[in-house]
Amino acid sequence: MGYRLKKRRPVPGRWFFLCLALAVLWLGLSFGEREENGAGAAFGGAVFDGGAEQMDTVTLRRCETGREERLPLEEYVVGVVAAEMPASFEPEALKAQAVIARTYALAKLSSDSGEEGVLCDDPGHCQAFEDSEDLAASWGAAFEEKYRRITDAVSATEGMVLTYRGELARTYYHSTCGGETASAKEVWGEDIPYLRGVSCDWDRDAPRYRETVEIPLAEVIKVFGTASASVSAGAEGNAEVLPVVSGETESGRAAAVSCGGVSLSAADFRAALALNSTRFSWELDGETLRVTTFGFGHGVGLCQYGANGMAKEGKDFREILSHYYSGTELKKR
Ligand SMILES: [Zn+2]
Numbered sequence: 001m002g003y004r005l006k007k008r009r010p011v012p013g014r015w016f017f018l019c020l021a022l023a024v025l026w027l028g029l030s031f032g033e034r035e036e037n038g039a040g041a042a043f044g045g046a047v048f049d050g051g052a053e054q055m056d057t058v059t060l061r062r063c064e065t066g067r068e069e070r071l072p073l074e075e076y077v078v079g080v081v082a083a084e085m086p087a088s089f090e091p092e093a094l095k096a097q098a099v100i101a102r103t104y105a106l107a108k109l110s111s112d113s114g115e116e117g118v119l120c121d122d123p124g125h126c127q128a129f130e131d132s133e134d135l136a137a138s139w140g141a142a143f144e145e146k147y148r149r150i151t152d153a154v155s156a157t158e159g160m161v162l163t164y165r166g167e168l169a170r171t172y173y174h175s176t177c178g179g180e181t182a183s184a185k186e187v188w189g190e191d192i193p194y195l196r197g198v199s200c201d202w203d204r205d206a207p208r209y210r211e212t213v214e215i216p217l218a219e220v221i222k223v224f225g226t227a228s229a230s231v232s233a234g235a236e237g238n239a240e241v242l243p244v245v246s247g248e249t250e251s252g253r254a255a256a257v258s259c260g261g262v263s264l265s266a267a268d269f270r271a272a273l274a275l276n277s278t279r280f281s282w283e284l285d286g287e288t289l290r291v292t293t294f295g296f297g298h299g300v301g302l303c304q305y306g307a308n309g310m311a312k313e314g315k316d317f318r319e320i321l322s323h324y325y326s327g328t329e330l331k332k333r
């Protein structure tokens, strides 16, 4: 199928080049590897029997400009796969990503969550998206080859979606699970049968499989707010005001962190300190907390680096999908 390639316009002047350079820099920094999609975004029932899942075009709101555009669903999927997964990934991993990007979008549109039939390009809410113009600016000379890898994966899975008991599945995904994915229940408190924790031995080489950051203890304690006088007083050397992990989830992630009588969910703690994941441990070195995280993202659903590792071992996209979304069925719309 033909994906429209927008022509670049003639170049007006140096401001254009400056903006272009900034855009390229920004895209270069932020491209092709998101930590996670729709962190706990609300979904209603997404029944697979007509309605949004039969849509051939979608409305997309670009967050930066507020502009809305209609585009063919399959073209939207190309832009999501390109923005959400490195184009250098194995073809079977890219195909798995294409199926879940399509499914996620249709499930969101057919759910009753007040989106009014509009998807956006915020990866924290819907999914990231880059059009061919963005991609050309970012990929430069490699554009043709990378774009073909993506469009091949999308065409090979055209119209395919994941379903569970006749409903579109909510195909959350993330960058790197760090050894075991998390269930939707342990992360969002919602029991979704096909979003269980599964083992994943294929993401060891991921850039964020293991990462250590040093954070001043005072900064960590500040996260617990001024709600507790004993915390804000920060009595040095007093064990009572040192943060401790309280409880572990079924997949071995931190459940909560408490400090000086104040308790935070591990997800809030992670967000406040911009940690890669809630799978972490730490050691105290003087006034510095050395935090080691495993994985990157919320950990629910497909692990992208794991999917790529499975593909390298010769697994096809069907096997990859059924590993991360247990009990789901692949269907053609
Ligand atoms: Zn959105």
Ligand SMILES: [Zn+2]
Pocket (backbone or CB within 6 Å): 176, 177, 178, 179, 180, 181, 200, 201, 202, 203, 303, 305, 306
């Ligand atoms: Zn993994």
